[in-house]
Amino acid sequence: MSAHTSLAAPTDPYQQSVATYWDTEKNPVNLRLGEVDGLYHHHYGIGPVDWSVLETPEHAREKAVIREMHRLEQAQADTLADHLGDIRPEDRLLDAGCGRGGGSFVAHQRFGCSVDGVTLSEEQAAFANGQAEKRGVSDSVRFHVRNMLDTGFTKGAFRGIWNNESTMYVDLGELFAEHSRLLQRGGRYVTITGCYNDTYGLPSREVSTINAHYICDIHSRSTYFRQLAAHRLVPITVLDLTEAAIPYWELRARSSLATGIEETFLAAYKGGSFQYLLIAADRV
Helix, strand or coil: CCCCCCEECCCCCHEEEEEEEHCCCCCHHHHHHCCCCCCCCCCCCCCCCCCCHHHHCCHHHHHHEEEEEEEEHHHHHHHHHHHCCCCCCCCCEEEEEECCCHHHHHHHHHHHCCEEECCHHHHHHHHHHHHHHHHHHCEECCCCCEECCCCCCCCCCCEEEEEEEEEECCHHHHHHHHHHHHHEEEEEEEEEEEEEEHHCCCCCCCHHHHHHHHHHCCCCCHHHHHHHHHHEEEEEHHHHHHHHHHHHHHHCCCCCCCCHHHHHHHHHHHHHHHEEEEEEEECC
């Protein structure tokens, strides 16, 4: 499959709006962190913060904070890769909602296998393919403008599939139906995602604010497990990363890259209406 193939472009107005958003997005919180080492992620971070970065001399403080934020988002990408299972160099992986490709390169470095990334954004796919060229891995890491709900890839083509902070842009039933079709029997699916806590009740004001900010639709925790079960995806590991996610947001709130949504995330996490989960499931 050649790089930057285009298939099943967005057809409904919502998907078109998502594609337009990411085609024009130039958020420093995504770009500045990626400049640290060329791994551009489009998700958040987990783990303890080295708060000494805030004591760095003023002329070097911003660079130190950005490097620390990138370390936390890299920790999230590594944690996801840890749960993909026994991946061999001859296997093939799918990065669903790949953004600018950071997670795909992490997986390729880890396993030495081929990776396909899909995004609705022409700009993201072109950028990520450019990064693959720079890294000399364009023969095995490729990015495509495709709809993750209807990829056009062959049934059973993949040993592993993941979504890292991208499931809130799609219907979970349609998504998991496609993932189930694409995964080999015994293949592994992993997602890291924010979800609203069913025990809280309906989505909180903070969750609604996050939806509006990112033009997305955060699903309930129960919806994930109900739709996984309906599509032959059986959870093998569930990690509650909520506490591990809070330090990232606390650091980001004190950085030059704050966008104004930080306090909303912190209130949602600490108030219990919003959770950050890793779910790994096997295709049976």
